[in-house]
Amino acid sequence: MLKTPLKTLLDTLIHHFTKERLVTLILTADEKLLIFMLEHENANDYKKHFFKTIANSLVFNEKALLECLEKYLEIRKLDRSFTRFKNKIGLFSQEGFIKSSELVVLNFPFKDNVLLGNAKDNNTKSNELFYHEILHKNEIDALLHPKALCRFEMHGQGDLQSALKDENTNYLIKGNNLIALHSLKKKFAKKVKCIYIDPPYNTGNDSFNYNDNFNHSSWLVFMKNRLEAAREFLSDDGVIFVQCDDNEQAYLKVLMDEIFLRENFVASISWK
Incomplete structure (x- = not known):
């Protein structure tokens, strides 16, 4: 089982690249970002969560990293307090934010x-x-x-x-x-x-x-x-x-x- 939580992996990326720059690097699959993750001391954890193996080749999973980053930044926006976050009404439904969806969904504390x-x-x-x-x-x-x-x-x-x-x-x-x-x-x-x-x-x-x-x-x-x-x-x-x-x-x-x-x-x- 991996010992490094996703929170730590994302914090490391944000600290190194800044959150504003990180989104652009993910969308462009920038070489600097990929090298940083693959050569980091937690490289195995980055590979597990944000890469996938296709035909014996390691492929960057851009969508997985973007989704984790988007949700994590939303959590941090809630005063960086998990105690406050867990008491908020659910923010997400399936693939994205409720505010950007036309679906009617049921929201409640602890939904995630x-x-x-x-x-x-x-x-x-x-x-x-x-x-x-x-x-x-x-x-x-x-x-x-x-x-x-x-x-x-x-x-x-x-x-x-x-x-x-x-x-x-x-x-x-x-x-x-x-x-x-x-x-x-x-x-x-x-x-x-x-x-x-x-x-x-x-x-x-x-x-x-x-x-x-x-x-x-x-x-x-x-x-x-x-x-x-x-x-x-x-x-x-x-x-x-x-x-x-x-x-x-x-x-x-x-x-x-x-x-x-x-x-x-x-x-x-x-x-x-």
Whole structure:
């Protein structure tokens, strides 16, 4: 895992070139900028984040560096305080700034974060941990890196080893669902026809073994992280059903429009 955070890499570039000049150097793929990154003591980190290998050749990823720099400068503009930044309403949506987009998006504190959201006894009080997409990229990469699933048990008839090789085998996985999703993504990407989820309703009195008393923004981050991962599993003709109550339904609808696109919405089903 890389030890140098993106913040340090960007600060180094800004200090050496100035932020005004740096943008021009990136857009022109200036030789001075490329040499500086490739010969720097953190060259491996610069290569990891801002270069890609194509046909055994190292190619500068201009878009990746520009996007990181743009978001980082916006954060610094908020008085250089991450404490203040994390309490601001979300500034970004997908590929760019909200102010430059015609899309309707849902904005909330911590939107640019990953929330682990471990299942637990509702009687146990705990603080939810957030990892910021830019400032904690290394931690997020380690958290969401595919993990080995172990301690398999066979329920029903058949051979366990054969079942593990069968694509039609059903799995019941005990563990953190966000980590499980990212661990299964490579095997099942674009192959799932139907997804049904029944998340905590954020009502404060559910008996489900999650922290069902998230504050509003924490619940939205919790859902956003998992819905974005679930989207990668759906086949082109796949469908996703999400069960919830009126407490968060309206917000969830806008969030899902943003992730799955509004034109793909089918219907809301209500019952008593």
